[in-house]
Amino acid sequence: MVETQQCRKIFISLLVFCIFYSINVLTVEAKTHYHVWDVKYTYKFPDCYKKLAITINGESPGPTIYAQQGDTVVVRLTNTMLTENVAVHWHGIRQYGTPWHDGTDGVTQCAIMPGETLDYKFVVDRAGTYLYHAHYGMQISAGLYGFIIVKLPDGVSEPFAYDHDHTILLKDWYHGSTYEEAVGLSSIPFKWVGEPQSLLINGRGRFNCSAADTASGVCNATNSDCSPYSLTVVPGKTYRLRIASLTSLSALSFEIEGHNMTVVEADGSFVEPFVTKNLYINSGETYSVIVKADQDSKRNYWITTNVVGRKPSTPTGLGIFNYYPNYHYKYPTTEPTTGPFWNDTASKLAQSRAIKAHHDYVTAPPPTSDRVIVLLNTQNLVNGIYRWSLNNISLSLPLTPFLVSLKHNFTDTFDQNPPPDTYDVENYDIYSIAENKNATSSNPIYSIDFNTTVDIILQNANTMSNATSETHPWHLHGHDFWILGYGDGKFNITKDAKSYNLANPIMRNTVPLYPYGWTALRFRADNPGVWLFHCHIESHFYMGMGVVFEAGIDKVGTLPKSIMGCGKTKHMINP
Numbered sequence: 272m273v274e275t276q277q278c279r280k281i282f283i284s285l286l287v288f289c290i291f292y293s294i295n296v297l298t299v300e301a302k303t304h305y306h307v308w309d310v311k312y313t314y315k316f317p318d319c320y321k322k323l324a325i326t327i328n329g330e331s332p333g334p335t336i337y338a339q340q341g342d343t344v345v346v347r348l349t350n351t352m353l354t355e356n357v358a359v360h361w362h363g364i365r366q367y368g369t370p371w372h373d374g375t376d377g378v379t380q381c382a383i384m385p386g387e388t389l390d391y392k393f394v395v396d397r398a399g400t401y402l403y404h405a406h407y408g409m410q411i412s413a414g415l416y417g418f419i420i421v422k423l424p425d426g427v428s429e430p431f432a433y434d435h436d437h438t439i440l441l442k443d444w445y446h447g448s449t450y451e452e453a454v455g456l457s458s459i460p461f462k463w464v465g466e467p468q469s470l471l472i473n474g475r476g477r478f479n480c481s482a483a484d485t486a487s488g489v490c491n492a493t494n495s496d497c498s499p500y501s502l503t504v505v506p507g508k509t510y511r512l513r514i515a516s517l518t519s520l521s522a523l524s525f526e527i528e529g530h531n532m533t534v535v536e537a538d539g540s541f542v543e544p545f546v547t548k549n550l551y552i553n554s555g556e557t558y559s560v561i562v563k564a565d566q567d568s569k570r571n572y573w574i575t576t577n578v579v580g581r582k583p584s585t586p587t588g589l590g591i592f593n594y595y596p597n598y599h600y601k602y603p604t605t606e607p608t609t610g611p612f613w614n615d616t617a618s619k620l621a622q623s624r625a626i627k628a629h630h631d632y633v634t635a636p637p638p639t640s641d642r643v644i645v646l647l648n649t650q651n652l653v654n655g656i657y658r659w660s661l662n663n664i665s666l667s668l669p670l671t672p673f674l675v676s677l678k679h680n681f682t683d684t685f686d687q688n689p690p691p692d693t694y695d696v697e698n699y700d701i702y703s704i705a706e707n708k709n710a711t712s713s714n715p716i717y718s719i720d721f722n723t724t725v726d727i728i729l730q731n732a733n734t735m736s737n738a739t740s741e742t743h744p745w746h747l748h749g750h751d752f753w754i755l756g757y758g759d760g761k762f763n764i765t766k767d768a769k770s771y772n773l774a775n776p777i778m779r780n781t782v783p784l785y786p787y788g789w790t791a792l793r794f795r796a797d798n799p800g801v802w803l804f805h806c807h808i809e810s811h812f813y814m815g816m817g818v819v820f821e822a823g824i825d826k827v828g829t830l831p832k833s834i835m836g837c838g839k840t841k842h843m844i845n846p
């Protein structure tokens with residue numbers, strides 16, 4: 272009875288919603304795509320091991336959003352989790368004109384509370400391969416993630432040819448709860464999340480169930496959730512594979528046994544094509560590669576993904592590259608490929624450097640910048656808690672979202688002292704154990720003059736453990752940046768700025784910072800709003816590894832009330 276009433280209620284609201292938006296559609300040329308999402312916890316067996324996953328309409332990964340350049344996407348998201356907020360970020364979508372729908376808890380909105388609904392609405396202004404994922408707590412780890420695929424306008428084609436287009440989403444998977452992980456990270460003594468139990472390819476992996484777990488039903492090797500991902504190919508055909516990673520921690524290498532791939536797209540930009548045996552991919556990055564089904568078609572081949580950058584203790588993630596008409600679950604008789612050495616930073620750096628803008632699609636960066644911000648990445652202790660900091664400041668999100676505070680001139684909701692543009696470059700030894708253990712946990716912002724050009728130098732250093740420096744994939748909201756260069760050791764502006772690639776740098780939204788190295792970026796602050804720039808390793812961001820940029824706040828339109836309701840915005844919504 273209760274169920275029937277609920278169904279009717281949902282159906283009626285859906286109908287009203289569709290009619291309402293259909294009227295809107297008639298007045299514009301571009302299409303509008305409506306999605307109705309129910310976000311809730313569901314028992315899943317992605318690697319055969321039972322886990323409560325956050326699902327969208329029952330699925331993890333969630334449904335792929337398809338659209339064409341210039342279209343509008345509307346997602347009506349209802350939070351059906353009983354005790355947990357949620358916010359969803361549209362990763363790679365710049366949100367021109369709709370900075371309030373970037374989906375970043377504490378930065379651009381108040382999180383959606385249990386039982387509440389929010390309509391996200393934004394234009395996908397550029398073709399390419401993008402993502403969506405939770406941006407609240409550590410919910411990516413719990414499985415709230417998926418693809419956004421934006422096609423080119425009719426009659427326009429890519430600078431490469433293919434017969435078929437497929438998506439491959441990579442994920443590391445933990446059996447523990449995200450609550451336990453989050454509490455461990457902020458406890459004394461510190462408890463690290465550790466290496467993941469499995470690697471998933473399109474949400475599917477395989478954990479080696481123990482007899483006891485099988486007997487108790489916690490692990491079930493015959494559950495259909497964990498049947499392997501199998502990509503069926505027709506001999507002689509050419510495939511575009513859109514490969515993306517939304518790992519919580521792991522950097523990965525991806526390969527298809529016996530097949531090379533040609534890299535052609537990165538984060539929505541066309542790449543000057545290059546051939547490789549394996550693709551390195553960090554959390555938050557997307558690529559398109561071209562693969563030809565041109566090998567012996569009497570057998571199948573392994574699709575494999577491995578942890579790189581950290582000493583792995585996670586088994587290889589496996590899928591099947593299936594030549595038609597072989598049985599799609601026929602395992603190759605060969606040993607799965609093991610990928611490159613996990614510690615081969617030189618080959619990762621070489622591949623990063625090989626990624627340049629396609630010669631017909633170069634967008635030249637401004638030749639100089641108006642401001643240089645150098646961000647020293649360190650691990651610190653704040654009141655005895657392990658944190659990550661940038662120039663001694665570890666980001667703690669405010670109760671009131673920055674966007675609302677800035678638009679409404681609140682000065683008591685976040686730290687008003689501007690954060691430093693650099694660190695003590697002369698005296699800081701990036702190779703020794705971090706000494707400035709006592710960093711500050713705070714939430715100041717970098718205010719950028721609208722439409723000026725900013726260089727960001729990410730400077731890596733030793734962590735609080737001896738002889739250790741980690742890889743951090745940095746992601747910028749609201750913009751693409753030009754990648755001007757990567758280097759080893761300490762960045763020296765007089766020397767290293769001379770080696771910048773200003774001729775054909777790729778534009779991306781995510782870039783790795785390698786151990787003991789630096790990465791230089793340039794972007795134009797031409798998107799009015801407040802934008803997060805952060806390490807895409809979920810636990811690192813949770814531990815404060817991010818900064819916030821503001822530009823052109825006076826050009827931001829009236830904020831919708833739907834993003835309010837928390838902190839000082841409570842009084843701003845009418846009951």
Ligand SMILES: *[C@@H]1O[C@H](CO)[C@@H](O)[C@H](O)[C@H]1NC(C)=O
Binds near residue numbers: 479480481482
């Ligand atoms: C799975 O675990 C069992 C022990 O529980 C071990 O004997 C076996 O070799 C493992 N299989 C694989 C493929 O790792």
Ligand SMILES: *[C@@H]1O[C@H](CO)[C@@H](O)[C@H](O)[C@H]1NC(C)=O
Binds near residue numbers: 487
């Ligand atoms: C394992 O999963 C299969 C398929 O879903 C199901 O039929 C079977 O009952 C499950 N086994 C256990 C022990 O739960």
Ligand SMILES: *[C@@H]1O[C@H](CO)[C@@H](O)[C@H](O)[C@H]1NC(C)=O
Binds near residue numbers: 529530531546
């Ligand atoms: C892959 O590329 C390498 C280097 O270009 C080449 O030596 C190798 O033969 C290629 N392999 C296949 C299967 O095409």
Ligand SMILES: *[C@@H]1O[C@H](CO)[C@@H](O)[C@H](O)[C@H]1NC(C)=O
Binds near residue numbers: 616
């Ligand atoms: C990588 O680690 C292996 C051992 O796992 C070691 O033999 C090798 O020297 C290391 N390579 C580099 C480049 O550090």
Ligand SMILES: *[C@@H]1O[C@H](CO)[C@@H](O)[C@H](O)[C@H]1NC(C)=O
Binds near residue numbers: 678679680
């Ligand atoms: C905030 O301050 C700016 C500049 O002083 C002013 O133009 C604007 O009207 C103020 N906004 C509000 C909501 O008070």
Ligand SMILES: *[C@@H]1O[C@H](CO)[C@@H](O)[C@H](O)[C@H]1NC(C)=O
Binds near residue numbers: 662663691706707
């Ligand atoms: C960071 O803290 C250290 C140690 O307290 C200090 O020497 C250094 O000047 C600080 N750096 C910045 C950018 O504030």
Ligand SMILES: *[C@@H]1O[C@H](CO)[C@@H](O)[C@H](O)[C@H]1NC(C)=O
Binds near residue numbers: 709711
């Ligand atoms: C840490 O720094 C804060 C100010 O940032 C200061 O109040 C506190 O006393 C320092 N603690 C230690 C142990 O140095």
Ligand SMILES: *[C@@H]1O[C@H](CO)[C@@H](O)[C@H](O)[C@H]1NC(C)=O
Binds near residue numbers: 722797
């Ligand atoms: C930003 O500056 C560039 C170069 O001066 C100019 O072409 C562009 O129109 C400006 N954009 C905005 C939004 O003001």
Ligand SMILES: *[C@@H]1O[C@H](CO)[C@@H](O)[C@H](O)[C@H]1NC(C)=O
Binds near residue numbers: 737738
């Ligand atoms: C730190 O590691 C280096 C290289 O492994 C080693 O030579 C040195 O003795 C270590 N120092 C400490 C304090 O453990």
Ligand SMILES: *[C@@H]1O[C@H](CO)[C@@H](O)[C@H](O)[C@H]1NC(C)=O
Binds near residue numbers: 697763764765766
């Ligand atoms: C930076 O490079 C310049 C030019 O190579 C050199 O003169 C200077 O000493 C370097 N600075 C540092 C701090 O290494």
Ligand SMILES: [Cu+2]
Binds near residue numbers: 807
């Ligand atoms: Cu990081």
